[in-house]
Amino acid sequence: MNCKKITALLPMKAHSERVPNKNIRLFNGRPLFHLITETLEFCNAIDSIIIDTDSDFIAEDAQKNFSKVRILKRPKALQGDFVSMNDIIAYDLEMTKAEHYLQTHSTNPLLTAVTVETAIENYFNAIEYYDSLFSVTRLQTRLFLESGTPINHNPKELLRTQDLPPVFVENSNIFLFSKTSFKRAENNRIGLRAKMFVMDKFEAIDIDDEIDFCFAEALYRIRSIEPVKETEELSK
Template identity: 60%
Template sequence: MNEITAILPMKGNSERVPNKNIRDFAGVPLFFHILDTLIDCKQITTILINTDSEKIADLAKNKEKVKIIERPNHLCGDTVPMNDIIAYDITHSNSEHFLQTHSTNPLLTKNSIEQSIHKYFKKLNEFDSLFSVTKWQTRFYWENGNPVNHNPNELLRTQDLPALYEENSCIYLFSKESFKAANNKRIGNKAQIFTLGQLESVDIDEEEDFILAELLAIQKKNKR
């Protein structure tokens, strides 16, 4: 079995949604949702939680597979690039292959994670990395009003429009080798995409995102 180390970085402070990582979300701290999903994936053997928060570390330290990495001062703050944090984390692991995701993707499923891992390893001879996207088929415009993917004079059905793919920050799969070859970037020099549905792709950046995601999570829980 091809083994993966997961990277789940979390900071204590959040500008737009205060304390969102530990805020109650459908009955438990928000980050428990993705953490428990990662724990349930057999191919994931270790979960690295890089954090500057003692509270997050305390909540996570007794969870299965978890290794806490105390975030050094030079990597603290809201403007530190994620690739810098990843570069630090992979020096604390003997693994070759990594999956990075976020605590703000609570609706991401075990099935999608396992499918993405399978696709990543299956096509390693063609691609050096993988990242998840959301497919959109709707009429997009540039800020100046010019159309992006359609001709306003030809009103095609939206399902017939050229698809655009949004990087949704849910799944990144890469190796130490591809990360280094791409100048310390999680998306390598020859990456493949993995499409997720819009519900799984919900990412919590704003208060409205939190409300929407929690409603969806509760509805999903009630259907079980």
């Protein structure tokens, strides 16, 4: 593992539109945000976890339970459901002194420390060629536009799905970037020369709605405690 250190950004707001109190709702008996925070604490490459929040409860609870956590109180200008995440990150970068950052979400409870550490290692190993890294999920299925036009296949050939050219879905689990690359990309966490990092699809579950929450919790309870499938790396 590269010896360089990373500052983790874990933004969390109090309000959640689709799943009420999502960040603090009990997930297998613990507040949801505890799972990803604990994962980040386990990563040796991460020296601090910045929780940017407008919730007094989250701020107090996080500082009480996690040693690496620092709190940034989110200003009113950046509160609400329609604020761009890149605007929040820009504020966090302005308020911190690190050069390299990892940003993730409390809604990624199945993300493991092994995968985070592997992504960080990939990021630093490729830093001469890529300015950032983001996690994706491989997708091999027949895709169509709303008009019915096929995107990635010829309906007349009907190839097996495993033989289709893969496409990749940004899964919102891991974003790695530097303060410099963020600014060069006009305040974007995905830089001008970004590297894709392929993750196992079950580990990459991101909770957006009630069904996601129930599915992630059920999978968390039944999955093996052994390390998840080996992650892949893909250059973009």
